[in-house]
Amino acid sequence: EAGVTQSPTHLIKTRGQQATLRCSPISGHTSVYWYQQALGLGLQFLLWYDEGEERNRGNFPPRFSGRQFPNYSSELNVNALELEDSALYLCASSLRDSYYEQYFGPGTRLTVT
Amino acid sequence: AQSVTQPDIHITVSEGASLELRCNYSYGATPYLFWYVQSPGQGLQLLLKYFSGDTLVQGIKGFEAEFKRSQSSFNLRKPSVHWSDAAEYFCAVGASGTYKYIFGTGTRLKVLA
Numbered sequence: 058e059a060g061v062t063q064s065p066t067h068l069i070k071t072r073g074q075q076a077t078l079r080c081s082p083i084s085g086h087t088s089v090y091w092y093q094q095a096l097g098l099g100l101q102f103l104l105w106y107d108e109g110e111e112r113n114r115g116n117f118p119p120r121f122s123g124r125q126f127p128n129y130s131s132e133l134n135v136n137a138l139e140l141e142d143s144a145l146y147l148c149a150s151s152l153r154d155s156y157y158e159q160y161f162g163p164g165t166r167l168t169v170t
Numbered sequence: 171a172q173s174v175t176q177p178d179i180h181i182t183v184s185e186g187a188s189l190e191l192r193c194n195y196s197y198g199a200t201p202y203l204f205w206y207v208q209s210p211g212q213g214l215q216l217l218l219k220y221f222s223g224d225t226l227v228q229g230i231k232g233f234e235a236e237f238k239r240s241q242s243s244f245n246l247r248k249p250s251v252h253w254s255d256a257a258e259y260f261c262a263v264g265a266s267g268t269y270k271y272i273f274g275t276g277t278r279l280k281v282l283a
Contacts, residue, residue, distance in 0.1 A: 061213070100214075100260065100273040147213055157202050157221075157264050157271070161213035 059084065061162035063148050069168045070138050078133040078165045082150030088112075089131040090151070090159060091123060095144035103146075106131055107153060138169045172197045174263050176274035183251050184282045191246040191277050193235075193261030203244040204262040205235055208276075214260065220244065231255070256281045 062081045070076050082089050091103040102115040106125035114121075120136040129150075135142055145166050149159035173196045183189055195201055202221050206214040218229025225237040235246045244261060261274040 099275040102271060149214075157204070157219065159216075159271070161206075161215070163211070163213045 061148055061150050061160055063146075063162040063165050065165060066163070067166045067168070069170065071170055072138055072140060074138050076135045076138060076142075076167055076169075078135075078146050078148075078167070080131045080133070080148030080150075080162060082129050082131070082148075083160055085152065086150035086160075087129050087153045088151045088156070089125055089129065090149040091131070091133050092147040092149065093117075093144045094147055094164070095141070098144075100147070104133070135167070140169050143167060143169045172201075172263060172265070172270060172272050174261050174272050174274040176259075176261055176277050178277045179275070180278050180280065182280040182282060185253050186250050189246075189248045189251045189255070189279070191259050191261075191279070193244045193246065193274060194242050195244065195261075195263045196242065197263060197265060199265055200239075202264040203235070203237060204264070205229065205233070205244075205246045206260045206262065206273075207231075207257050208260065209257045217246070217259075251279075251281055253281045253283060255279060 064079045088107040090105050093101045104123050105113045109125050123133040125131045145164040147164045149161045151159045175194045204219045205217040208214050217233050218227045220227045220237050227235050233248050237244050258276045258278045260276045264271045
């Protein structure tokens with residue numbers, strides 16, 4: 058069974074640009090979660106999508122947004138990039154109603170210069 | 171407020187030695203507790219979880235953890251460490267109905283040959 062996949066592996070952008078990160082959940086999983094892992098700050102919850110709807114978001118500004126597609130894959134968009142957005146962005150997925158059984162992908166390393 | 175503390179940022183042990191990684195949490199209700207491992211360049215892998223019942227939980231890769239309500243702790247243990255256990259370990263806490271998943275800042279384990 059294929060795990061959670063994320064693309065791209067690495068992304069380099071300049072300040073002010075937009076970044077788009079993608080995630081494909083495990084087959085059968087309908088919930089997708091996004092986390093930011095910045096150096097020294099640990100894992101911070103960003104967004105949770107289920108059945109195409111945003112269910113919850115963490116304490117991040119509106120320039121962090123995303124969506125979930127009918128096939129349950131998801132996209133994270135970060136607008137007006139700032140240097141402090143440089144981090145590893147992790148996507149996780151779970152079965153519906155199994156919020157605490159999350160399976161993580163390998164992440165996308167975003168570097169903002 | 172809900173929080174998780176991993177007091178040790180770095181731990182170094184010799185291969186074959188025993189290991190204990192500390193995790194303390196703060197939460198009013200009975201929490202859901204988790205340990206994850208992250209190898210370099212990889213996403214997080216769930217080692218074990220505690221929801222209720224037996225306070226000694228067995229996980230994958232020979233790890234176990236014990237929930238001690240009186241000490242608000244959920245320490246991870248392994249009787250004999252292997253070089254492949256070198257990684258970063260995260261403790262996390264959640265609670266039913268809150269859909270909040272708080273991660274500790276992690277403990278980086280180094281294993282000496």
